[in-house]
Amino acid sequence: MRSCVPDYDAVSTQDISAALDLLASGEGWRPIAGGTDLMVLFNAGKMPYSRLFSICSIPILRSIEMLPNEVIIGAAVTYTQIRRHELIQAEFPLLATAASWTGGIANQNRGTLGGNIVNASPAADSSPALLVYDAELTLLSKRGERRIPYRNFHIGYKQMQILPDELLYQIRLPRHSAKLVQYSRKVGTRRAQAISKVSLAAASRLERAAIQDIRIAAGSVAPIPLRCYRTEQLLTGQSMTSDLIERARETIRSEISPLSDIRSAEDYRSLVTANLLQEYLESLR
Amino acid sequence: MRRFSFTVNGKQTAVETYPMKRLLDVLREDLGLHGTKEGCGEGECGACSVILDGDLVNSCLIPAIAAENATICTIEGVSNHPIQDAFIEVGGAQCGICTPGMILASIHLLSREPHPTVEQIREGLAGNLCRCTGYTKIVAAVEKAAQSLS
Numbered sequence: 549m550r551s552c553v554p555d556y557d558a559v560s561t562q563d564i565s566a567a568l569d570l571l572a573s574g575e576g577w578r579p580i581a582g583g584t585d586l587m588v589l590f591n592a593g594k595m596p597y598s599r600l601f602s603i604c605s606i607p608i609l610r611s612i613e614m615l616p617n618e619v620i621i622g623a624a625v626t627y628t629q630i631r632r633h634e635l636i637q638a639e640f641p642l643l644a645t646a647a648s649w650t651g652g653i654a655n656q657n658r659g660t661l662g663g664n665i666v667n668a669s670p671a672a673d674s675s676p677a678l679l680v681y682d683a684e685l686t687l688l689s690k691r692g693e694r695r696i697p698y699r700n701f702h703i704g705y706k707q708m709q710i711l712p713d714e715l716l717y718q719i720r721l722p723r724h725s726a727k728l729v730q731y732s733r734k735v736g737t738r739r740a741q742a743i744s745k746v747s748l749a750a751a752s753r754l755e756r757a758a759i760q761d762i763r764i765a766a767g768s769v770a771p772i773p774l775r776c777y778r779t780e781q782l783l784t785g786q787s788m789t790s791d792l793i794e795r796a797r798e799t800i801r802s803e804i805s806p807l808s809d810i811r812s813a814e815d816y817r818s819l820v821t822a823n824l825l826q827e828y829l830e831s832l833r
Numbered sequence: 834m835r836r837f838s839f840t841v842n843g844k845q846t847a848v849e850t851y852p853m854k855r856l857l858d859v860l861r862e863d864l865g866l867h868g869t870k871e872g873c874g875e876g877e878c879g880a881c882s883v884i885l886d887g888d889l890v891n892s893c894l895i896p897a898i899a900a901e902n903a904t905i906c907t908i909e910g911v912s913n914h915p916i917q918d919a920f921i922e923v924g925g926a927q928c929g930i931c932t933p934g935m936i937l938a939s940i941h942l943l944s945r946e947p948h949p950t951v952e953q954i955r956e957g958l959a960g961n962l963c964r965c966t967g968y969t970k971i972v973a974a975v976e977k978a979a980q981s982l983s
Contacts, residue, residue, distance in 0.1 A: 584891075
């Protein structure tokens with residue numbers, strides 16, 4: 549059943565300090581950005597918050613800044629902004645690709661990278677790319693700023709390292725990925741607009757035929773977007789052989805914990821995760 | 834309730850409403866613009882598509898607060914657009930529920946890609962679902978409109 553509209557209050561904030569004041573007020577104010585997740589809950593009568601402040605009009609949250617060593621993406625930057633940004637396309641193609649996977653064009657015009665992160669779905673399209681790129685999150689509150697590696701941000705299903713008075717402010721990506729061999733693939737029911745059954749992102753480089761700097765992350769196969777450390781450890785420093793690929797397949801299947809649900813089955817998700825990893829590793833040969 | 838101002842189809846307008854009322858409902862109930870349809874109510878089907886400050890959006894996912902002072906174009910605002918002629922000539926509309934959204938998504942696409950490939954048309958309309966046409970004639974209508982506009 550739909551939510552009762554008069555029961556909800558909403559305001560628009562124009563700057564960060566007003567947003568942080570509302571978060572610190574203890575009056576139950578929560579941020580809303582593009583609304584592509586929260587409004588779905590609202591329309592279904594499942595919105596958990598009754599007081600919302602829009603953060604879409606705060607310019608700093610809508611900007612992408614390229615610094616010599618990192619790119620800083622405001623939390624309310626949309627998927628469309630990410631898709632169209634030439635330097636992100638060039639240096640962070642997995643993120644630009646993930647943005648193109650997310651919903652249809654109308655969803656991409658409103659949905660935000662920060663919203664994708666704090667909605668905390670294990671199936672979030674951007675998460676594997678952010679894990680592979682060693683993203684760091686900046687959280688702001690009236691108490692100050694703190695940074696946390698994205699790989700430590702999700703701690704359980706829909707549980708995050710963010711406090712009630714903190715706002716996800718920026719996503720920072722170090723600019724050292726351009727020389728890596730990068731890969732991502734999403735498997736869903738249909739190419740457009742489907743929520744993933746499995747997704748995988750990976751990057752690495754070969755140094756005298758040995759795998760180095762490998763990072764592998766998977767979506768929809770665990771309670772959180774998963775960085776696959778054990779599989780990375782197995783592969784690091786190794787030369788590519790059929791035997792190594794077979795062991796990597798086994799390792800990643802032991803590392804993930806997929807469920808059977810409305811979108812897919814446990815066995816299928818496990819097998820496809822291994823297949824995607826193999827597809828990447830074969831491309832390195 | 835609060836007063837919200839918008840520019841809708843070129844006309845400055847204001848309504849007294851709730852900040853979380855959906856733009857879809859503001860358009861249909863407060864402004865009497867019934868061309869914008871409700872399909873799924875969760876941003877999947879595109880029936881409620883409008884153009885807001887130049888961007889295609891699903892109006893079922895936009896609270897009034899997020900549309901305040903915005904410039905909005907609905908299907909009523911493009912009644913003489915060549916894309917509508919193309920949909921009629923090619924047979925791109927059957928039952929018509931998806932058509933307003935399809936037209937606006939097509940206009941949004943053509944504004945960025947005046948000569949889209951079939952692949953680009955399919956991607957541009959991927960968020961708009963149609964249960965009648967099988968899409969072939971919709972894609973053909975967009976191709977025809979692109980030709981007539983160039």
